[in-house]
Amino acid sequence: MLGAMFRAGTPMPPNLNSQGGGHYFIDRDGKAFRHILNFLRLGRLDLPLGYGETALLRAEADFYQIRPLLDALRELEASRGTPAPTAALLHADVDVSPRLVHFSDRRGPHHYELSSVQVDTFRANLFCTDPECLGALRARFGVTSGDRAEGSPHFHLEWAPCPVELPEAEYGRLGLQPLWTGGPGERREVVGTPSFLEEVLRVALEHGFRLDSVFPDPEDLLNSRSLRFVRH
DSSP states (O other), X not given: OHHHHTSXXXXXXXXXXXXXXXXXXXXXXXXXXXXXXXXXXHSSOOOOTTOOOHHHHHHHHHHTTOHHHHHHHHHHHHHHTOOOOOOEEEEEEEEEEEEEEEEEEEEETTEEEEEEEXXXXXXXXXXXXXXXXXXXXXXXXXXXXXXXXXXXXXXXXEEOOOOTTSOHHHHHHTTOOOOEESOTTOOEEOOSHHHHHHHHHHHHHHTXXXXXXXXXXXXXXXXXXXXXXXXX
């Protein structure tokens, strides 16, 4: 697949976008791609000690159709005595708190006007009994090991997208921060509940979970407040 993407005469797949200047953006997991490139360079699988995202790497290797890498991952898991996926629970809750922010808007050298804008603060709690899936979620949202208690099955996120009407200086003064997903070169801002739950859904499906319940409206998945996934 990777070779076909750049073969002359091959239609450009939807995952590949030219950025100009000989640069291309592949809409896949950037962190896992590092290990794919190293495998293609060296012809062997070298992963960091304690690497816990083999399921994600296997999904990427399958997308790129790199059979030798898939074989190497199977051998690695067999040598580690990796068991088949066990029963697990994943729960994601997200809530939003809107508030009105007042600030001075400079319209001229000596001309200021009092302006107001609504800022939405999102708070999410993620709980998962599968450490590998939990690690993939933490990596997806850029949460480092120091941001949670070691061994805890859950972590908390809080973010507030910056409205276009709010000056960056005022946004920083309020102590607000955005939430990003993806790696270098493919970072995307999580601007609300739908984009957050979409990322959670992707990770859950990659790790063999199925959707069990949606609250409050099962017909409106990406605008829900709570998702529950199970794996039997």
